[in-house]
Amino acid sequence: MSNIQQVIKDSKFIPVIKRLLFEDCFSQLEGVYGLQKDGTFEKLENVPNLKKGTEDLITRKKLEVYVKHKMESRGLINQAPTANQALLDLTREYAFTYLNRFVAFKMMEERKILRQTVSREYDSNAFKFYLADHREEEEKWKQGKVYETYRSFILWQCGKICKDNEIKVLFDPGNIISRLFPQERTLKRIFELINQEALSQIWKEDEVIGWVYQYFIEEEKARVFDKIYSQKKKMELTDIAPATQLFTPKWIVQFLVENTLGRLWIRMHPDTELKDKLKYYVPNDNDSEAIPLKPVREITLLDPACGTMHFGMTAFDLFYEMYLEELRNTGKYGWPENPSCGQVEIIPASIIENNIFGIDIDLRAIQLSALSLYLKAKSKNKELSIEKYNLVHTDIPVFSDNTINEFVDSLSSKYELTKKLFKIVIPELNKAYYLGSLLKIEDIINSFISEQHKTLVKHYGRQQYSLFKEDQQLLLQRNIVWNEIKEELRKAINEFIDKTNGNTDTFVAQESKKGIYLIDALVKKHDVVVCNPPYSGKRNMNAIMKADLTALYPKKEGDLYTVFIDRCLNLILSQNGFCGMVTIHSFMFTSSHEEIRKSIIENTTIETLA
Structure with missing residues (x-):
């Protein structure tokens, strides 16, 4: 202790x-x-x-x-x-x-x-x-x-x-x-x-x-553990947050960040001086394989179960050194022509606004994550101004179908397809308070766009674009993407809030805005994903949780941590992405985890085990 x-x-x-x-x-x-x-x-x-x-x-x-x-x-x-x-x-x-x-x-x-x-x-x-x-x-x-x-x-x-x-x-x-x-x-x-x-x-x-x-949360955690282990009851969906939060020792956090984000930087910049400063970095033969350069500003790290942002705090320090090194080497061979930040003073704000992302099931944790990053940034520059934090909590209220339909129908939106998609997405967000970042909302969006595209092509062909509404033309050209839909929704919701300030509908609108932030976080892919995931065996889960995980992660849902392995691998960029996780070793040996082992072997390269 x-x-x-x-x-x-x-x-x-x-x-x-x-x-x-x-x-x-x-x-x-x-x-x-x-x-x-x-x-x-x-x-x-x-x-x-x-x-x-x-x-x-x-x-x-x-x-x-x-x-x-x-x-x-x-x-x-x-x-x-x-x-x-x-x-x-x-x-x-x-x-x-x-x-x-x-x-x-x-x-x-x-x-x-x-x-x-x-x-x-x-x-x-x-x-x-x-x-x-x-x-x-x-x-x-x-x-x-x-x-x-x-x-x-x-x-x-x-x-x-x-x-x-x-x-x-x-x-x-x-x-x-x-x-x-x-x-x-x-x-x-x-x-x-x-x-x-x-x-x-x-x-x-x-x-x-x-x-x-x-x-x-100590008292809540004790209550849940008593329910599970003494009373032999199943964990309720609302028990997940207090039961699965863990404080990760600093050296473990440092090990994972240095061997993911640090490794990415070393392979981008073989001449980096930071290699000698990474206390827990484990070199291997693959480090000689160069990967495409990126400005530091464009490198992103996500913790999908971030708690109070212990991983983000350690990543902040490494990102800061990466910005400084890029600034010193700008214009040299193997380095960008222009630095991500031309002034040292604005680096802390850039890290928070562009590099570090976090998702958690618990609002309490996200409050403290924001505070952690704020204090870290201010310790570097007390005068800086931070425009945004890429932190999202998934504890969004659940709404009935009638409430959802009435609210969406009342929105003033440029695209009817936007409202149609929102009616499909919000019911899925009803699961966010217990699934968190395990929610595969991007699959729903991609499926919707694909189905709408097929329907329009089937009925109208491609030769009559000029006869279609603007949203249909964009869809046929496959140009309607989440960013466009997102901005439309934000604008419509903000207008709605201005008109209905203070009444029941405003509450629904404010919570829907949180849903957009969550969707935004889940559709983005990252260079690095690190986390200490929640742990809970299938036998402790209630029927709803089991059914949802089976549907989303078939043959991989034996434990929450194995589901998170699959999800984290899905959240990194398909090429040159790095994932670092704290796990127990059972996934490497037991027959129930055969599918996740197969997925890891076929789709990834194991760099380091400790």
Whole structure:
């Protein structure tokens, strides 16, 4: 056990804050908004502070939409569609989001990325600057409304970070969680816990982020393991995230990144000086086989089960050195004529925007992944601005066929075929919350385009293009691809959100946008894929999971990790791609894994085993 892990474990600050936030959320949901512990709502007339036109009333209406759709989702996945469970889902999201935010503030303060925000509580420097710049808030503060102004300050700080750096997944001031805030007694107790002297040395360490996640889900993981191993029950679809998250030791991460991304770079640039700096790199005879050059900016690495982005953090450091080396050697034989980044200062942003990709089944993990990469980039350049993060969580609500059809029909789209495809794709996204990156959405898109193309050619031939609608002409020419469809959908959904802001349909639209990001992530092929996949034998899976994996990965679905082997190989570029994974050794010997062995032998070259 590392020293950091020991300190975090001994302090117990994570489970204590988690419990505090759970209790706090229950308290204010019932006391302020009339959302009772059984998940039902008190009548508006019985909740005195919910007056017409107030922010509290707006929040109440958004909570009603949230609970309604959570119940619908659970009903569609064969779980009891109880309002109580919807309330628990909301409370859990509230707890981990605010814990992650306060941890983020501490780590940013330690790195001088952010002015003091939580370390001195109401006396923090950033709060004082905020009051000086916001006269109305300063007046409230002078009137003794210190907690109220501090709440406004924290949410303003979230909005500022979100606006400047696009860590929206964690700091979004417009989501349902940001309409709630820890009550003052809870806030003060959280401050006592995160500011205790015993923790003073941990905030500078990147590793903290991974342990925060592990100890937050510890209780859930124990519950699932008890269900599987003691009670001999099957794992529910919603159990997969907490049951399969693993913290990967740093040396293993480094070994895999160096022998995939590092090997790719060495074969592109045999004269690279980085070869001698890769501590865990294992040379082999194939390293003399040169592969086509690519600018660093175009090299991509994906972790399809990224957790808190441990692989991405290590890859960031290697990518950074690759950019620097390319910049030093620009114009020389075997190197690009122009560098990917002409200035060292913009390299960190380029890595996050262009090189590192991550997918995970759990929103909590993606929040912390974004934070990990943000802190890593800011450690190189505190002034940089990051336009986007290529991180996607697959925990998308499940919608009924009627909801999907009504929503898609209401979109204003240039292409009717776009809407037709969306009606086919969204039902598949209903499986995303448990299949994650195992979902083969690209097969559905390719099949749709191919079938539509065949139908048009069969009925109209190729000679009458001018008579067809624009989308049909494009389809006949095979020019309708995902990028075109994606932009059409985004535009249509954004227009829809603008028209329906605040009502039930807006919720469906916002979640559909997440679906587009997920599809985008799944259709892209990468130079390098690395991961420590989830592990779970077929005997622990429920019937739905078994059936879906059998349909998607026939004869390879004996364990989640063997399915991930097949999926990862499918996500790399067909030529010159590299895959690195942590696995158990059973796939090499047991008869049940014969098909995956055959696939590996016939379609890949094994470079290194350890």
